[in-house]
Amino acid sequence: MQNSSLRAVYGPIPSRHVDLPSIPAELQDSVQRHQRHLAALVSSLRAAGLTEEVIDASVRQLLDSYHAELTSAMRALLQDTASA
Amino acid sequence: MLEAKLMDDEARLAALGRLEILETPPEELFENVVNLVRTVLAVPIATVSLVDRNRQWLKAQRGLNVNETSRSVSFCTHTIQQREPLIVEDAHLDERFATNPLVLGGPRIRSYAGVPLRTPDGYNVGSLCAMDTKPRRFSPADIAILSNFANVVSDELELRMIARSDYLTGALTRRGFEEELQREFDRHARYHRPASVVFLDIDHFKSINDTHGHPAGDQVLRQLADVARATLRPNDVLGRLGGEEFGVLLPETGAQDGFVAAERLRCALQKHTFAIGGLQTLKVTASLGVSSVAGHMSAGNWLAEADQELYRAKAEGRNCTRMTDLRMAS
Numbered sequence: 001m002q003n004s005s006l007r008a009v010y011g012p013i014p015s016r017h018v019d020l021p022s023i024p025a026e027l028q029d030s031v032q033r034h035q036r037h038l039a040a041l042v043s044s045l046r047a048a049g050l051t052e053e054v055i056d057a058s059v060r061q062l063l064d065s066y067h068a069e070l071t072s073a074m075r076a077l078l079q080d081t082a083s084a
Numbered sequence: 085m086l087e088a089k090l091m092d093d094e095a096r097l098a099a100l101g102r103l104e105i106l107e108t109p110p111e112e113l114f115e116n117v118v119n120l121v122r123t124v125l126a127v128p129i130a131t132v133s134l135v136d137r138n139r140q141w142l143k144a145q146r147g148l149n150v151n152e153t154s155r156s157v158s159f160c161t162h163t164i165q166q167r168e169p170l171i172v173e174d175a176h177l178d179e180r181f182a183t184n185p186l187v188l189g190g191p192r193i194r195s196y197a198g199v200p201l202r203t204p205d206g207y208n209v210g211s212l213c214a215m216d217t218k219p220r221r222f223s224p225a226d227i228a229i230l231s232n233f234a235n236v237v238s239d240e241l242e243l244r245m246i247a248r249s250d251y252l253t254g255a256l257t258r259r260g261f262e263e264e265l266q267r268e269f270d271r272h273a274r275y276h277r278p279a280s281v282v283f284l285d286i287d288h289f290k291s292i293n294d295t296h297g298h299p300a301g302d303q304v305l306r307q308l309a310d311v312a313r314a315t316l317r318p319n320d321v322l323g324r325l326g327g328e329e330f331g332v333l334l335p336e337t338g339a340q341d342g343f344v345a346a347e348r349l350r351c352a353l354q355k356h357t358f359a360i361g362g363l364q365t366l367k368v369t370a371s372l373g374v375s376s377v378a379g380h381m382s383a384g385n386w387l388a389e390a391d392q393e394l395y396r397a398k399a400e401g402r403n404c405t406r407m408t409d410l411r412m413a414s
Contacts, residue, residue: 026251027243034239041232048225050124058120062236065113069240073247076259 024077027070034066089206090165095318097137099207102321103241104263106134106141113240114144117212117233122146125226127214129191132201132237133160134210147215148191157186159215163198164208169227172196174219195220197227199234204242212237250324252302253309261323261331262383268335269383280342280376282332282349283390287369287402289328300360301328304368307358315352316345331387339376339407346372346405354403369403376407 023031038059045055089095100106114132121130129147133140140158142151155161162180163170175181175194186193195218198211212234214222222230248260256264268279286292286308293301305328312322312332321333332349334342350372358366373393377386389408397406 026246026249030239030242030246034236034243037232037235037239041229041236044225044228044232045124048124048229054124058124061116061120062113065111065116066236066240066243069113069243073243076247076257079259 023070024074026077027073031070038062090167090208092318093137096164096207096209098318099203099205100134100136100209101319103203103209103244104267105143105241105244106136108143110144114237117237118144118146121212121214121230121233124229125197125214125222127216127220129193129213129215129217131213131215132210133158133198133213134201135160135164135208140210143210153186157184159184159186159193159196160198160211160213163211163213164200167200167202167208169197169199169231170211171222171227173221176219191215192217194218195222197222197230199227199231201234201238201241203238204245209241253305253324255309255312255330256321256323258323258325261321261325261333262387264321264323264333265331265387266383268333269377269386271335272377273379277336278338278376280334280337280339280345280374281386281390282334282342282346283325283373283375283387283394284330284332284346284349284370285372285394285398286328287371287398292366292368296360296364296366300364300366303360304358304366307356308353308368308370311352311356312349315349320345331390337376339374342374342376343405343407346374346407350403350405371397371402372405373397374405374407 042055042059045058118130118132121127131145131148132143134143135155135158137155139152139155140160142148145151159170159172159181172178172181173195175184175187175196181187193215195216196213198213200208201210201212202208212230214230248256250257265281271277272279286304289301292304308330309322312330316322316332319335323331325331334345337345350370353368353370358368360366371394373390373396375386375389375393381389393406393408397404400406
């Protein structure tokens with residue numbers, strides 16, 4: 001159950017313990033849950049018979065937009081920490 | 085408890101409001117999801133629908149030429165009343181939808197699968213939907229895919245909430261609170277709706293930290309937020325503005341009612357026994373300043389005025405509420 005897009009970002013999938021030292025504690029549960037959901041999505045797409053190329057492209061799109069939001073959230077949290 | 089949340093539409097609408105997503109421009113993730121749902125499930129219509137009080141608003145859609153419909157005709161208003169996906173294989177054979185104008189007329193929805201979009205606090209704010217113009221059996225594999233896409237959308241909504249929430253108390257951060265304050269102020273400027281803001285500061289908090297340690301101080305902050313949430317209405321907004329400072333935004337609340345709400349909160353805190361670990365407990369009080377919005381001020385001035393009243397409450401003995409407009413004092 002490996003997927004190159006997910007591996008590139010999160011490592012082997014599924015993984016119960018992900019080391020995310022650069023992610024603020026506030027976000028780690030959310031990020032790990034997102035990882036599990038993406039892994040489940042990959043499984044369901046594969047079970048439906050989609051090709052690896054389609055799965056990779058789909059997941060890559062979701063990851064790219066999630067990463068943009070995650071970066072924005074991390075920036076906001078850092079600003080809040082700095083101003084507290 | 086979770087099922088009670090399915091029935092509490094006011095609290096659900098407040099949860100939707102906290103997401104601050106209605107009327108926002110198109111965004112990449114949601115656009116990607118509807119594109120993928122349409123492609124992968126081979127349906128002509130896919131939407132991310134958010135169910136507002138009287139309408140469903142489409143954050144993203146493919147295959148429709150509208151961005152909202154009335155709630156009364158929406159399939160999604162049925163979806164958000166359950167935890168499981170709603171599946172309609174043939175709308176003509178379903179008495180809930182057979183005479184629905186979206187079925188009989190454009191876009192002529194004939195089959196539907198919708199998965200609730202759930203916030204971290206358990207409210208179904210909308211749904212991810214796949215629709216076809218012909219009868220269709222959605223397989224378990226189709227529903228699994230749609231559910232997993234819905235989880236990704238819910239993750240995104242959660243991420244936004246976390247970014248605006250204080251980790252310790254669950255209240256909004258100062259930035260998130262100021263955004264809500266500005267939004268309420270704009271609503272007042274546009275529609276002349278009343279609103280009040282409360283600035284709250286825990287009395288002698290430094291001595292709590294000094295005497296009992298910072299973990300005890302953190303317990304007090306957490307429990308204060310819990311007491312506030314239990315005391316306030318679902319659509320009131322709690323924010324942590326600094327160390328032991330909190331703000332409460334009271335929409336649709338004039339000066340007199342704002343003062344009453346602040347006093348109710350102060351009394352609830354005074355009555356509460358704060359557990360700080362082991363068998364140790366504390367009694368804690370707070371001072372509050374209240375300001376109701378007025379046309380001559382900015383959002384910043386509005387909060388500053390409440391802060392001035394808080395300062396007055398501190399100067400006049402603490403454990404009390406002060407308010408400019410009414411010159412009321414408890």
